Ligand SMILES: [Zn+2]
């Protein structure tokens with residue numbers, strides 16, 4: 001860091017501080033992030049409960065911002081009939097009750113530190129460690145996910161928020177749905193979080209000005225690493241997806257869980273893959289994060305005492321390298 005008033009800019013754009021795993025040591029996790037220079041953290045919800053916890057955390061910690069939303073795997077929580085129907089192997093079309101939990105999200109969206117709707121999307125991955133014991137990935141399940149996603153895109157538009165998209169093995173359903181429900185207000189304010197290594201996703205993202213979220217798995221996943229080499233730096237934001245996706249070399253040492261303090265490892269991996277300086281990647285992904293979540297430029301305090309708290313962000317001067 002060469003400029004006196006540039007405070008560390010690193011930003012974890014996707015971190016589940018709202019999960020049980022962090023319940024008992026949240027303050028330590030945040031302190032360790034600050035020490036590592038990670039002063040901004042976005043905490044996405046995955047259901048109503050974790051969305052509420054995310055909003056509470058954003059109240060408690062200055063650099064923590066919230067996203068609220070229902071993850072596609074939790075579609076059962078808003079459409080309980082679907083789960084019952086699946087168990088009975090009924091094939092009738094899903095009736096989406098719009099008066100259920102989606103309304104709860106609206107109450108959270110008016111909070112000033114809620115910057116996005118997320119994480120929302122489509123997911124065709126068969127999870128084994130899940131509370132929905134007997135669920136199957138079938139037409140009804142995906143149809144319900146689609147309905148829920150459309151509802152939540154509408155919320156992002158209505159409340160003028162950014163959009164965090166989760167996609168797992170569902171590209172062929174996701175891209176047409178986004179195309180159909182797209183609004184230019186989402187341009188530059190949407191991210192494919194933990195983006196699958198797929199050139200079609202990249203092309204779509206380029207066309208619609210969507211950011212690509214990069215995680216610690218680029219330190220061990222060859223396909224992901226190759227993919228990231230092809231994505232322009234101006235499209236990248238970094239995330240830990242804590243407590244998941246622990247990057248190397250911590251993964252070998254089994255230093256679980258992943259934490260936002262590990263964001264520098266993701267930036268370092270990008271800089272190695274792209275053969276450019278850590279500082280350059282840091283600066284670009286930070287500016288990208290500010291734009292993605294429409295955060296105001298932050299003029300940091302010159303009082304060094306404040307460097308130990310989460311203080312917000314500001315755009316670095318262009319002449320730092
Ligand atoms: Zn996700």
Ligand SMILES: [Zn+2]
Pocket residue numbers: 014016044119241
């Ligand atoms: Zn997530």
